Every structure is written in structure tokens, then in C-alpha cells.
Amino acid sequence: xxxxxxxxxxxxxxxxxxxxxxxxxxxxxxxxxxxxxxxxxxxxxxxxxxxxxxxxxxxxxxxxxxxxxxxxxxxxxxxxxxxxxxxxxxxxxxxxxxxxxxxxxxxxxxxxxxxxxxxxxxxxxxxxxxxxxxxxxxxxxxxxxxxxxxxxxxxxxxxxxxxxxxxxxxxxxxxxxxxxxxxxxxxxxxxxxxxxxxxxxxxxxxxxxxxxxxxxxxxxxxxxxxxxxxxxxxxxxxxxxxxxxxxxxxxxxxxxxxxxxxxxxxxxxxxxxxxxxxxxxxxxxxxxxxxxxxxxxxxxxxxxxxxxxxxxxxxxx
Amino acid sequence: xxxxxxxxxxxxxxxxxxxxxxxxxxxxxxxxxxxxxxxxxxxxxxxxxxxxxxxxxxxxxxxxxxxxxxxxxxxxxxxxxxxxxxxxxxxxxxxxxxxxxxxxxxxxxxxxxxxxxxxxxxxxxxxxxxxxxxxxxxxxxxxxxxxxxxxxxxxxxxxxxxxxxxxxxxxxxxxxxxxxxxxxxxxxxxxxxxxxxxxxxxxxxxxxxxxxxxxxxxxxxxxxxxxxxxxxxxxxxxxxxxxxxxxxxxxxxxxxxxxxxxxxxxxxxxxxxxxxxxxxxxxxxxxxxxxxxxxxxxxxxxxxxxxxxxxxxxxxxxxxxxxxxxxx
Numbered sequence: 137x138x139x140x141x142x143x144x145x146x147x148x149x150x151x152x153x154x155x156x157x158x159x160x161x162x163x164x165x166x167x168x169x170x171x172x173x174x175x176x177x178x179x180x181x182x183x184x185x186x187x188x189x190x191x192x193x194x195x196x197x198x199x200x201x202x203x204x205x206x207x208x209x210x211x212x213x214x215x216x217x218x219x220x221x222x223x224x225x226x227x228x229x230x231x232x233x234x235x236x237x238x239x240x241x242x243x244x245x246x247x248x249x250x251x252x253x254x255x256x257x258x259x260x261x262x263x264x265x266x267x268x269x270x271x272x273x274x275x276x277x278x279x280x281x282x283x284x285x286x287x288x289x290x291x292x293x294x295x296x297x298x299x300x301x302x303x304x305x306x307x308x309x310x311x312x313x314x315x316x317x318x319x320x321x322x323x324x325x326x327x328x329x330x331x332x333x334x335x336x337x338x339x340x341x342x343x344x345x346x347x348x349x350x351x352x353x354x355x356x357x358x359x360x361x362x363x364x365x366x367x368x369x370x371x372x373x374x375x376x377x378x379x380x381x382x383x384x385x386x387x388x389x390x391x392x393x394x395x396x397x398x399x400x401x402x403x404x405x406x407x408x409x410x411x412x413x414x415x416x417x418x419x420x421x422x423x424x425x426x427x428x429x430x431x432x433x434x435x436x437x438x439x440x441x442x443x444x445x446x447x448x449x450x451x452x453x
Numbered sequence: 454x455x456x457x458x459x460x461x462x463x464x465x466x467x468x469x470x471x472x473x474x475x476x477x478x479x480x481x482x483x484x485x486x487x488x489x490x491x492x493x494x495x496x497x498x499x500x501x502x503x504x505x506x507x508x509x510x511x512x513x514x515x516x517x518x519x520x521x522x523x524x525x526x527x528x529x530x531x532x533x534x535x536x537x538x539x540x541x542x543x544x545x546x547x548x549x550x551x552x553x554x555x556x557x558x559x560x561x562x563x564x565x566x567x568x569x570x571x572x573x574x575x576x577x578x579x580x581x582x583x584x585x586x587x588x589x590x591x592x593x594x595x596x597x598x599x600x601x602x603x604x605x606x607x608x609x610x611x612x613x614x615x616x617x618x619x620x621x622x623x624x625x626x627x628x629x630x631x632x633x634x635x636x637x638x639x640x641x642x643x644x645x646x647x648x649x650x651x652x653x654x655x656x657x658x659x660x661x662x663x664x665x666x667x668x669x670x671x672x673x674x675x676x677x678x679x680x681x682x683x684x685x686x687x688x689x690x691x692x693x694x695x696x697x698x699x700x701x702x703x704x705x706x707x708x709x710x711x712x713x714x715x716x717x718x719x720x721x722x723x724x725x726x727x728x729x730x731x732x733x734x735x736x737x738x739x740x741x742x743x744x745x746x747x748x749x750x751x752x753x754x755x756x757x758x759x760x761x762x763x764x765x766x767x768x769x770x771x772x773x774x775x776x777x778x779x780x781x
Contacts, residue, residue, distance in 0.1 A: 350556040358544035448606040
């Protein structure tokens, strides 16, 4: 197992290299240049622009700039943000925790709801509950998360006044769990709602597949109660494909986090990605891209390891 | 010998979108204490449905055991028990072995845990006691290094070993009746005989009755005391194993026996019963076998034959017998 993990990490290195190369090319192909963010296009003279370009190294050809950036990365130097004039690593460091906690809470919420709902739908197939969950999951995939987020803010923050509409905390002096919880609940639910649907459907079909298996009949023929047959014998088998799904869903959750963080003013990396993309802040774009890729790779590695833990038939060599 | 299990007029119907499938349609038979009863017939004749009906494991919907059916086991009316009372019988007093050892064990739990489960449930053993008993059961069914195998997952066992483990599960609580649904069909020929020997041997050891469901007449000859022959959801002939093999009465039984190779058929083309099992949604009127029967008479198309008693424990359901003058 340890060997397998090491192998996977080594495999991730060329993958990350390719991701950064493609990202670098794409953002440079996009129209607009970062320097137009900090000069007044009306009054600027040609000479000034060249001076500023030189200052940021933007007068170099693209391949040289890529290698300069890559050299920096190898020394853990992510460069300095054009816009904020601060080291990118410091900026990411401040926001990474917010994003990871939002993603983690939303993944937990979506699994806690999707898995039992999927099982109930499968076991009580074609019942009222099954139709209700199916309808909810179709609504879930159909509603854009930014709109759903705004509606929740409208209801819970403006009309009812139960929950704050934005930010991560109000108590800045110490770690206040209730305060944090109040802030995270709406964005996490919005983020969870979109991904819950597919998980619920996967769980339902996986469970339907499992309850037809011979070993379920064996379990029943032993005299076990229906509760044990479903929640012990069927559940663990039905869960296996869902674990793989976890790894595949992570990029989607990350993408969803960008919109949700923007709507809820969540101080995470998602908002930073949006801001830096609009202002063509190359070092920040590259840094956040690299970090989110690493997160996704770690996530799928965790999913693979969990898979081996849950299924005794899987052995990694 | 007393009757351990008695089935009267069992009707198990499946309500599908295409119509009602009478998989088992008025089957009556019994199993005596300590005997092995063979239930023989082609695929789709209702053998397995009969067996699953006894344990009340018919998926409902679409399956339903009809009201007039009666199953009496050890003095208890099985069809009137609550689900909770029924669970006390399953795996404890009646247990079952299935056809597919490769898929009948749960892939994510250890063999020892899967045997222990029934022991903890029915015999109120502690986890440790149950594990020790599981190892003992594995040893009893002839698995080498039972301590080690108990700790293994099903995927590391061969088909024959898995079927032995299934037998260990089935016999762990000393059931009075063991239902074996084609226990050797999916196994290699060399392993088949071993499993049958094992079942015979253990049956005497734990003093259980066996209901042996099979389409293999060789298995019947080797293991059974009495036989019932089923065709299209009905019992067509019943008798002790010698009478069935020596003096089969029903044209279907005769056809079945003629289609096994024997000394006499050496060098000749093997007989077969022409045609195939009728579509259960569209059963022929009258006797269900007449379209394939080489002795069919006009009356066979009109009326269903009654069950005719030919002697002690010997019945047949055919118009060739029991009529005035006995047309044999």
C-alpha cells in the first residue's frame, strides 16, 4: 500500500507539470494584459508601458516567462501578485483553509443526505419517498448554485434573519465554533445541493444492483432482519462505487466553490481565482491553479486508498 | 417416519407486467424426518420457487404465495407466522444452500464472520464462541487450515471451498431441514462428488432432512431416498428412488431417464424430449405436458389429470393410469 501511494505521488509530478503548462498557455492566449489594470489607458505613454512591462518581466517571450515561473516554483517561490503586490504563497495560505473547510463540510453534508436517501429510494423503489428524492435530485442538478445561494440569503438572512449572509466569521478574537457554523451552513448547503443529486442517483442504482445479488438472499436465508441485511450486507457493497465517485466529484466541487464563494463573500481561493482571472494576475492564477490541482490529486488518491480499505478484493502493488 | 415438512396445494404466482406467471401451481409433497427428498425437473419448472416459498423468501412484489397454499413445518403453519417468527426459523431450523457458490457469500466480510453471524443470532453465542464454532464448522466440512480460512475473504477461496463454507453456514445451527438448491451445478465435476458425499455424511451426523433440488438425475440416484418430478409448476410423479429409476410411470419421467447416457444407449443417438418447457404466461390447456408427450391422447388436451395413487408413497399425474381397465 505504501509503495502504491509513493508511486501515485511520483506519477502526479508530470501531471502537474502538464497542467501548469496548459494553464500558462491558455491565460496568455486570453486577450488583455495585466498592465492595463494599473495604468490609465488615456494618459499612459508608450514608453511608460514598456517600462512597466519590463518591471514585471512581461516583455520576455512566453516560453522564457514559463521557465522563470517554473524555476520559482521549484524554490517554493510562487511570485508576487501584480495587483496586490504581495507574495502569492502568502495569499493562498490565508485562503486555503477557508476553501478546504467549505469543501469538506459540503462533501460531508451531501454524503450524509445523499447516501441514506439513495438507499431508501432503492429499497422502497417506486414509493412516494423514491419519487420525492428523485424530483429533489433533478431540481438539485437543474438549479444554478449562484441563484439558489441568493434565494437562501433572501430567505434565511433577509426575511428570517437567522443566518449571516456573507463572510466566514464575526468573532475575530478567538475561534468561535457556533459563529463559524452559522457562517458556513448556507454556502456549504448550496455547494452540497448541486452535487448531492448525482450521488443520490448513483447510490440508488448501486443499491438496486446489490440487493439483487445472491449474497443478499444468503443473508436473508440466515434469518437476519431486513435492517441488518440492508445496512450491513448491502450497504457496504453498494458504497464501493460511491467511493470512486468521491474522487471524480472533487474537481466539480472545486468549480462549484468558485461561484458559491463569490455569492457568499467566502474568503476562500474560489473568489481569488475569479478576481485574478479578471485582472489577468498571472502569478495568482498559476498559483491557485497549481494548488487546486494538487488538492484534486490528493482527493482522488484518498478515494483510491479508501477503496482498498473498504473492499478486501482490491490490493495495490 | 413422521412428516417434517408438508406442503399442500402450494401456489406461488408472479405478477409481472406481461401477466400472471404461475411458477408453482398447486404443488403438494412432504419431507419426512431424516430423509433426503429429490426435487427433479428442467429449468423453469418451479423447483427453486418451491424451495424459496418454504423459507418465505419470495420477493413480494412481484411474487405472491396464494391463500389456499399450506406449508406445515414441524407442526407450525409457516404461512401464518409473523415475519419475526419466520426469521427464527430461517438459518436455524431450515437453512438453504444455493447454486452459485461464487456469488452466494458476501465479498466484503470474512468467512468466519459470515458463519458466526447465524450463530450469534440464533444460538446467542458471544463473538468469540461463535468464531471458535465457525472454525470447528469449517473443519467439519473438510476445509484445510480452518483457522486461517475463517480469517480470509471469499475471493481467496475456490468454488468448491466456497460451497463448503456455505454448507458450514447452513449447518452451523443444526437445522432440521436443509434445502439444497442445485448445490453442485456450478462446480467442477470432480468437486461435485466430494460435495455430495460431504452432504450425505453431514446429514447423518446432524440428523437433518434434505430437500435436494436438482436437474441432475445422477445426483438423485446418489443421494435421495424419495423423488418428486416437477414439470411446469406441477408435481407429475412421486415415488421412492428405486421405483422412479426402475419403473418410471409418467411419460415425462421416462423421457428424462432416457435422455441420460447409460450402458444400453452406448453407440446410439441419445433420446431427448422434443420441444421445450412451455411459456408460463401461456400454459397449454389440459395436461401441461401434452404438446411434448409421445403418448398424448385427446383427453390430455381437454382436462388436467388428477393425481393418481399407485401405491404407498407412489403417485403419478397422467391419464394413462387410473382409468377403468388401466390403459398401460
